[in-house]
Amino acid sequence: MADKKTDRVKTVKTEVVGATIVWTRLDTEGEFGRLDVSALTPDMLRACALYGAKQVVADVVGTPANMDERVTRMKTAIASIGSGAWPRREAAEISPETAMLALAAKMGKSIEEVRAMLGM
Secondary structure: OOOOHHHOOOOEEEEEEOOEEEEEEOOOOOEEEEEEHHHOOHHHHHHHHHHHHHHHHHHOOOOOOOHHHHHHHHHHHHHHHHOOOOOOOOOOOOOHHHHHHHHHHHHOOOHHHHHHHOOO
16 A cells, blocks of 8 residues: 555545634545634643644655755744744655556546556
8 A cells, every 4th residue: 555645545634614623534525523722721732733833844844855855844844833934845746656546536447447548
């Protein structure tokens, strides 16, 4: 199966509505969770904020060519958050195979059918 985050198929939609996070299944469009963050204790809110900042810094780096590039991108994200600006996510590389799998799933076709449609 997929070993990189960019190869994962999105199955859940997450939205922020006011102070509430809403989770919805994409296959049935059924909402299955809500979290009103304004109802959290200060300690839980702080823990979520710390985890979120840690995760954002890790997530925005994309797929750098090497460790030095990863560190540079992470430092940029840290500085961005520190200055009050949300860091921008780097574009992720997606393999042609992953793109075809996503296209096949969206179209309800097999990977062989998509390859044939693309003349491959």
